[in-house]
Amino acid sequence: MTWWQLILFPFALIYDLITRFRNHLFNIKQRTSIKFEANVIGVGNLEVGGTGKSPMIDFLIQYFLSKNREIATLSRGYGRKTRGFRLGSSSDTAATLGDEPMIYQKKYKDQILVAVAEARAIGIPYLLAHNNDIDVILLDDAYQHRSVEPSLSILLSTYKNPFFDDFLLPTGRLREARQGARRADIICFTKAPVDMSDEEQKQMIARTRSYHPNAPIFFTHIAYAPLISFGTAKAKQKVIGIGGIADNQVFESYLNSNFEVVEFYKFTDHHDYKADEINKIVEVMAHHEAMLVTTEKDFIKLGDFKNLRTKSCFYLPIEIKFIGDQSNFLKLIDDAMKKYPKY
Known part of the structure; x- marks a missing residue:
């Protein structure tokens, strides 16, 4: 720790108590977490931003489109100047929909449904009421939004700043304690070097096992498309x-x-x-x-x-590429979607 992190450490302890107590209430069912009878994939992180959630959502959109699935994305719509549930349309802008949702809206148009809502537990029923043929709903940045229990939860962390080396706010960049990784069904380390060695992967997997004993772990790197x-x-x-x-x-x-x-x-x-x-x-x-x-x-x-x-x-444009065989990752996605007959 640096000197300024030591100074802020007491505040991190207070923040830790608050977030642990909140998570404990969900764990003991004193706060409600709704599990919908629908395929809901949550993509999120323990850190404050910058882990590559949008490229992962985009990767999943393209995969499901290739399988002719009806797709919807749902996020908070950070930075928008509107409130409540909003379904994206051609007349929207970043100011009305938020930056990331507007990327999906502009890129895929009527191929998918793009929606925003501060409360995802309210947004999901609105989406299903709008289109009951939706095969999968992709939740963007919803790892701490525990009012909804996804059918599959993907946790992202960066290769350079993995969650197991980070500290809680304000000392570090973690939104909750490292132990929160246990809720993930899949863990993916993003922004890794293309030539990441097998030995380095094994080392990161071993350190991750202290916080999640059995989640499948993957590594991705960033690739840029032509201008x-x-x-x-x-x-x-x-x-x-x-x-x-x-x-x-x-x-x-x-x-x-x-x-x-x-x-x-x-x-x-x-x-x-x-x-x-x-x-x-x-x-x-x-x-x-x-x-x-x-x-x-x-x-x-x-x-x-x-x-x-x-x-x-x-x-x-940015996209993610898996280091190693991405077919194992996609199989986990497919297996999770089989929980509901519609898929």
Whole structure:
């Protein structure tokens, strides 16, 4: 621990007591956790953001679409300016739906249902009432949302900052104690190096076993697809990077390795971009004769600025790739879905 972590440690102990007591109430059935008669897959983490939940949800969407399933996603819709249950439509924006749900809405349109609700236990019945033919509901960032008990729970943690090395808020980045990993049906370490060795995997699995004795454990790495344009001008050699996500490190590193980056602007997760910020960036682009490259999540907001649409602007789609055989992971998904005859 660093000196500042030691100073904050007493507050982490208080936070630990509060979260443990809350979880205990659910464990002894003093607080209600609803299990719906539907295939509900929860994807979440113990840490505060940046573990790759959205790419995992996107991976599952594509998998279920390949099997011709009726899919719905349900999340809180963090950062939106609306409240209550809301079903996504072509007229929505990040302000009405939230950043991540808007990615799914824009990308898949009427291929899936995208919904947001602060209370997932209320959102799920609304979804099923809207479309009783839904095969699977994907819950985004719902690991601590214990009012709903998913039929399958996938816990994500990053290779670089695994939950078993982290500490509770505010000393570290954990939302609850490491022991919370026991609720997971599958554990996946994300953002691992492509060439991660078998020995290193075994070491991480062994350390995870202290917190979950038998959950299947997988490792994934990030892969980037080709650039997609959202401006009318052609690509240029130099790049201005913009990242407003929880962990900009992998994105920035990829740009530096593949482009001539002259500036990189880091913003906080779910940043609400202002016109004066964009105007300044446009001036820098003109000065360096550079194109803008951003994340798919940031594109959801940046694409609304008219002065960017006439410039050389691109976003970089992200996807996950399994290290090793992903068929074992998909078999677990398929087996879990067989709990309900509709699947």
